[in-house]
Amino acid sequence: MKLVRGAYMEKERKRAEEKGYPSPIQPDKASSDRDFDAGVSLCIENLDKVSLLVASHNEHSNMLAVDKLKELNIPLNHSHVNFSQLYGMSDNITFNLAEAGCNVSKYLPFGPIEDVIPYLMRRAQENTSVKGQTGRELGLIQKELERRKHS
Numbered sequence: 630m631k632l633v634r635g636a637y638m639e640k641e642r643k644r645a646e647e648k649g650y651p652s653p654i655q656p657d658k659a660s661s662d663r664d665f666d667a668g669v670s671l672c673i674e675n676l677d678k679v680s681l682l683v684a685s686h687n688e689h690s691n692m693l694a695v696d697k698l699k700e701l702n703i704p705l706n707h708s709h710v711n712f713s714q715l716y717g718m719s720d721n722i723t724f725n726l727a728e729a730g731c732n733v734s735k736y737l738p739f740g741p742i743e744d745v746i747p748y749l750m751r752r753a754q755e756n757t758s759v760k761g762q763t764g765r766e767l768g769l770i771q772k773e774l775e776r777r778k779h780s
């Protein structure tokens with residue numbers, strides 16, 4: 630099971646309004662966060678029944694998944710638990726998950742430029758946590774470059 634907070638938030642809200650049905654989108658970010666994290670916990674508590682892909686750039690949600698595995702004494706590399714982030718986004722999270730021994734991959738969209746660029750633009754717009762973390766990620770890259778220069 631791949632868990633995502635969900636793309637196309639604005640498009641879905643507009644479509645629901647136009648077609649006159651209740652919006653399927655959460656009322657606010659806090660509700661999205663609460664239910665995503667609850668979903669991650671529920672899956673981890675039932676790994677005998679499900680395999681899980683935590684597809685998120687949200688640091689808190691990734692930490693929560695790792696903490697939950699530790700709390701339940703489940704190996705971080707359990708074959709039913711995988712993590713993934715988009716190629717070029719949140720590499721610090723991917724790196725740390727890999728370093729901790731988790732199964733983690735980069736999701737690499739490819740195809741004609743007219744399809745891939747709009748796709749990536751939409752991902753960059755919707756990924757609120759990426760926006761907040763980009764400055765931090767750049768800072769970490771600079772710090773690592775300095776470390777390598779002096780080692």
Ligand SMILES: Cc1cc2nc3c(=O)[nH]c(=O)nc-3n(C[C@H](O)[C@H](O)[C@H](O)COP(=O)(O)OP(=O)(O)OC[C@H]3O[C@@H](n4cnc5c(N)ncnc54)[C@H](O)[C@@H]3O)c2cc1C
Pocket residue numbers: 633634635636637638654655656657658661684685686687690713714715736755756757758759
């Ligand atoms: C490997 C991978 C596979 C993916 N596959 C899919 C897929 O199949 N289908 C799909 O739809 N998406 C997919 N995505 C995109 C995914 O939905 C976005 O990356 C995700 O929505 C961004 O959330 P986040 O968990 O990274 O965290 P954050 O950046 O913390 O959360 C942003 C998300 O929170 C929600 N949100 C933000 N503001 C509000 C608000 N005001 N009210 C309600 N909710 C709000 C939205 O869902 C928004 O996208 C995939 C992502 C990855 C990494």
